[in-house]
Amino acid sequence: MIKRKVVLRFPASVVEYPFIYTLAKEYNVVANILKANINPRKEGRMVVELSADDKDFDAAMDFLQSRGVIVLPLEQQVNWLEDRCTQCGACTVICPTEALWMKRPEMTVSFNGEKCVVCEHCLKACPARAVEALYLSGE
Ligand code: SF4
Ligand code: SF4
Numbered sequence: 001m002i003k004r005k006v007v008l009r010f011p012a013s014v015v016e017y018p019f020i021y022t023l024a025k026e027y028n029v030v031a032n033i034l035k036a037n038i039n040p041r042k043e044g045r046m047v048v049e050l051s052a053d054d055k056d057f058d059a060a061m062d063f064l065q066s067r068g069v070i071v072l073p074l075e076q077q078v079n080w081l082e083d084r085c086t087q088c089g090a091c092t093v094i095c096p097t098e099a100l101w102m103k104r105p106e107m108t109v110s111f112n113g114e115k116c117v118v119c120e121h122c123l124k125a126c127p128a129r130a131v132e133a134l135y136l137s138g139e
Contacts, residue, residue, distance in 0.1 A: 002057040003049065005034070005074035007118065010044035014067050020048075027060035028052055034117040047074060047118050077118050077133060080111035084130035091122035091131065100131070 010019070015038060023029040029052040038044035052060060064071055080100065087109050091100040099115035100122055102108070122131045 002054055003051045005049045007072040007074055007077055008046045008048060009070040011068045012041055012043050015044040023060050028056045029060045035119060078116045079132050081130045084128050085109055086128045090125045094121045094125050
């Protein structure tokens with residue numbers, strides 16, 4: 001069994017195709033949508049957690065890629081720049097998954113990329129620009 005968080009990027013030409021339905025029906029892939037930004041006739045982006053048997057998962061990835069969908073591993077998407085961080089703690093208050101968290105009793109901020117769902121709350125909250133979403137510039 002594979003369980004993996006990924007970012008799916010849909011070209012505008014296929015953005016209205018029912019990918020999540022097809023993944024479930026044809027490939028037995030359970031998709032837990034964590035975040036989605038889909039608009040008619042525009043490129044779309046979705047953060048999902050996909051669960052499936054190994055064989056089904058591989059077949060589903062082949063299907064997505066054959067339709068022009070780009071699949072990116074989620075852990076590459078958010079980068080915490082420790083050197084820039086002033087340890088103000090603002091991000092740890094709003095982070096919904098405790099990916100950014102305050103280590104106690106040291107009271108130092110840490111980042112666990114495994115827990116990050118790329119909601120981008122911390123990007124807006126951070127006064128030091130110490131968190132960056134790599135997919136914004138890296139694609
Ligand atoms: S993007 Fe969201 S989940 Fe990830 S560290 Fe920032 S606030 Fe937390
Ligand atoms: S909001 Fe920015 S500067 Fe403050 S603790 Fe979080 S990452 Fe560091």
